[in-house]
Amino acid sequence: QVQLVESGGGVVQPGGSLRLSCAASGFTFSSYGMHWVRQAPGKGLEWVAFIRYDGSNKYCADSVKGRFTISRDTSKNTLYLQMNSLRAEDTAVYYCAKYEHRTGAFQHWGQGTLVTVSS
């Protein structure tokens, strides 16, 4: 079955950097686009970034543009989110999600990893 396991979260100071990983299994990773979605404590879901199945196109939310970069390594079946210039408002649980291109749905989600930006 599809499994998505995020890692790399933790506590970081404002202005710092962090790289999140999402290990994928149970499906052909190279055939699917992938998203990052975040959820601040007690708040709703916010889309962060998307990468096409082949890495040819990437899109990100205005709130993270220029600071966050999404990437993927097909040889490792792993999705990444490089987060730079972190701010307190980036504090959230970060989820990776498998994108079903035929329906447009966030079909499967990982359990998330918590990022806390605090001094």
Added chain:
Amino acid sequence: SYELTQPPSVSVSPGQTARITCSGDALPRQYAYWYQQKPGQAPVMVIYTDSERPSGIPERFSGSSSGTTVTLTISGVQAEDEADYYCQSADSFNWVFGGGTKLTVL
């Protein structure tokens, strides 16, 4: 920027029908999706492309669309349906979630 609007909360008694709405200008031309999230858990898709139900989701969950509003309907609500529900859509490679609706089963 594109926005989706949901009511913050909906309350129903067990066995009744819950309806959660989601409004957005692009909904007449873009599909909507619904996700259920229980405390401490990841979201789970319950409806895709406005009205399709994934395998494993109970038949009491249904979706509909009319103009700029989509609706998630839960018929015969059960205690286990108490959760946050989020609508989601997309417009020009910008994916958007509604603010979420907390469904309380009285």
